[in-house]
Amino acid sequence: MEKHCLVTVGATVGFPDLTRAALEPVFWGHLASRGFTSLRIQCGPDSDWATSDLDSKMSQIPQELNVDVFKLSKNLMREEMTLCKPVEGKRGVGLIISHAGTGTILDAWKLAVPIIVVPNTSLLDDHQTELARHLSKEGYAIHSSTKLDHLKEAVDKIDMLREENQTRWPPHSLERGATEQPASIWNIEVVEAHKEEASQLAQG
Numbered sequence: 001m002e003k004h005c006l007v008t009v010g011a012t013v014g015f016p017d018l019t020r021a022a023l024e025p026v027f028w029g030h031l032a033s034r035g036f037t038s039l040r041i042q043c044g045p046d047s048d049w050a051t052s053d054l055d056s057k058m059s060q061i062p063q064e065l066n067v068d069v070f071k072l073s074k075n076l077m078r079e080e081m082t083l084c085k086p087v088e089g090k091r092g093v094g095l096i097i098s099h100a101g102t103g104t105i106l107d108a109w110k111l112a113v114p115i116i117v118v119p120n121t122s123l124l125d126d127h128q129t130e131l132a133r134h135l136s137k138e139g140y141a142i143h144s145s146t147k148l149d150h151l152k153e154a155v156d157k158i159d160m161l162r163e164e165n166q167t168r169w170p171p172h173s174l175e176r177g178a179t180e181q182p183a184s185i186w187n188i189e190v191v192e193a194h195k196e197e198a199s200q201l202a203q204g
Contacts, residue, residue, distance in 0.1 A: 100128030
């Protein structure tokens, strides 16, 4: 049965530390041991060197795992994130590992896919760490750093995260006029999105 993991760093600013960690054979082996069959790494402006790095390690990819890198997606949620959503008899529950970008986090939650949030501490004011800690405390995500041991431990916790969120997943209706939304996550969107945009512009 298919089981997908998506790593995403965002479209504007690269996240080399997370990309490098996702390209480590030790990490691939850990994913394979947890039943994953596919790892897709969206690495934005780091795609050139990431592709070269992956090419040099092709022989170290576990036989049961497919690994690929790509720069961007026109619609990350529909083209990539939905592959992490289970389909009975075809796909198991996957995993998203993301920078602490509010758009990606909210999309993962809408799809009811477990997410590991890895703050990019190089951004202005390090606002992503604050957000990641909040989401972890509230039980919406797993907070990790880019260290391999931390990422592997976070992967091991995804089943527990999904179990804890059964009362909140499946997520809210995306239909127009839906009103029942858990306030503790949806209310962060506007403020944190502005922080993220300002930080990325400052990095440019």
